[in-house]
Amino acid sequence: MTKALIIGAPRSGSGKTSVTIGLLRAFARRGIRVRGIKSGPDYIDPGFHQAATGIAGLNLDSWAMEPPLVQHLLANAAEGIDLLLIESAMGLFDGIAGGEGRTGSAADLSRLLGIPVLLVLDISGQSQTAAAVAVGFRHYDQNVRMAGVVLNRAGSERHVRLSRAAIESAGLSVVGAVLRDSMLSLPERHLGLVQATEHPAIESHIDRLADAMESALDLDAILSLAVSIAPEAGSPSAHLSPPGQRIAIASDAAFTFLYPHLGHHWRQAGAELVAFSPLADEAPPGHCDACWLPGGYPELFAGRIAAAHKFRAGLADFAATRPVHGECGGYMVLGESLEDAEGQRHTMTGLLSHSTSFATRKMNLGYRQATLLSDGALGRAGQVIRGHEFHYARVTDAGRDEAFAAIADGTGSPIGLSGGRRALVSGTFFHAIAAVTG
Template sequence: MSNSATPYSSKLARGLVVAAPRSGGGKTMLTLGLMRSFTKAGLRVGGAKCGPDYIDPAFHRAATGAPSYNLDSWAMAPSLLAALARAAGTDRDLVLCEASMGLFDGAPGAPGRTGSSADVAAMLGWPVLLVVDVAGQAQTAAAIVKGCGLYDPRLRIGGVVLNRVAGERHRRLATDAIEASGFDVLGALPRAESIRLPERHLGLVQAEETEDLDRRLDAIADFVGRHIDSDAILRRARAGSTETLAEAPFLAPPGQRIAIARDEAFTFVYPHIVAGWRAAGAELRFFSPLADERPPEDCDLCWLPGGYPELHAGRLAAATSFFEGLRHFVRDRPVHGECGGYMVLGQSLTDKEGRAHRMAGLLGASFSFAKRELRLGYRSARMAAAHPLAPAGARLRGHEFHYATSDSPGAPDAPFAFVRDAHGGAECPDGSRRGRASGSFFHVIAADA
């Protein structure tokens, strides 16, 4: 990627944004089915995901064999978003970008910076393939489609796919009404509980944990292929374009050699973060706490990502070599934990059954899933003090998404940062620091720009 800061116009690969009027409408199933079926047909398919999401991009990669990048108009500067869209389409015939939530759902922000999938589609010039769950309605679906088509003049609806169709009469009623309102219906998926992917409290069970994933993806592709017009959908894809500054503000690596925990308990690392650190010359060394591995000694920073430590708390508590290595590492080098990693750095982690498991004890807080409280949303973080991630006072953008509650029975640690949500709430201290250990529920996405 160029380091020039001059404006330029860049063509993007052909793409479509697979979106829906609401969450749970069928975006993921349709996206994975299209990705897999086009890949099996010999196309080189790239993936992307609107907004903050660790889980869906891993399924995209499994379906296509290519990296999938998050595209976030709230957290990312336009130049970074454009650079990642170009990366998703490099040497690809097609990019399928899965939307988040409803097409226009986002957070307060400047025009084009609300975090909505509509922002991404408009900025990149990719048409929207709208999947509409028509369960419990027929002709009314046409009003929803027409509303989506008229609500934002920046967008182009390239076509519609119906989901959860009850039968031929149902399909015909909805299709005729939608097409009479000026939009093409390119497929109709019947109800099919048998191909659903397993879920848990933060969304789908992770791709790496999903049993027989290749067979499941092939079944989804076959199901989608039987009920849509694949050729017509492919014809609706368009080459996008962007006009932005060429210099993309990737997050600087927090060290030259970075030890990163990676296994079923620690999986939440954004692909663009890893790519950016490597592009800047950092060496990444992965290790497994669940396998009782110590952080590599030749690294100068240890990073514990988020994930599902609460599902493996007993195994982690028994990983004595891992904890000994962590305590040795932090004597003279920084250790940072995000969300799940933050919990592992604390005193204890209580699982949903109420069993408390001793953790690293490097930070003062204890965490519990026995009494759950959902906390989620975009966050702007101002660094409380100098940190390998950023200087004191620097701002980062990211998000929070967890169910854990926390308490600090002793004297509280110094805060990691001061955070504010996207809705203009008061700035509050967040996370903790103790010596060279630090952690927070805040997931960083990008430097503020």
């Protein structure tokens, strides 16, 4: 029987990712088959979860995914697994006004699936006041159960004693305390954490996190807080269909953001995913019948992409007869040009007519609901797709192509037209997560 526990916090930056990664590796060392899951649309943390366990990560998103799909994905993720640790995005209750159980928060998953929460409290700058925060979490929603507390970034043993005593006197269990240590922090850049595959010493860093959690936390107590789950079978009907039978997937340091559940479902549906590297000047393999350019960091490699003549020529040849779709970073590469952070303009593939810039940054962040305006890689015209947008680049020239989709924000308020489409080529800043079936 699989057990599960949600790891939540009052806000982003509380250290829950470091705690989660350390616990994943610590439990894996014990021979426990443990898998990490990220609530919400964060596509970086699942890579760290996989690095810590050797088992593929997963996103569960209560806003973008209909409840039957959440159940289906959880049931698949639990197969052969002893323990699921579900890491919250942002604060535990943070989400949008998407309707009951559809806010995108980790609290939705707790209610839907009956999974309790291990609360990570950053107690720097406070002591007994941490108890007021913990008690507030316990009483805020009676359907979201606080199973225990981790004290994080404590300054001293005395600091720990004061905070622990106040929290335990309020009736909550404290399973340990992690002292403040800058060596436990993960490196960041403009879209969040530097990805696990790019971390120069990922294994030693994860081992350091695991060592810290093993020495600071009561792993047996944490394991006892997890509850056995028997997920319903759910339904995969809201999954996005594979865009082809053999899909060429750009995969290197510039193209990295493919949601794990998409690749897994496409393979389950019988598709073959064939990786190629634009940074290595590789064209999409000729035996493929669709090409997908995921998001990533093309702005950091714009010069190399501009100089990748075999890639650019090969992609143009491919697009003449087969569909090509780009998301976010992939969309930027499909355009005429990309201006990097220093203001230097680099020629891109020109398969779409827009231009983008990273020189003047403007954060675009939020859930998106897209209605497709024509048939293509993501589905038929009129299909509604839910997903997410997170980028600092902006469009400096909208170009002359047909729009790809009409988009609204997470509450349904219209935003306007998004992306572009020309012949068999399409692209958008929007990352697709799941379809709307109703």
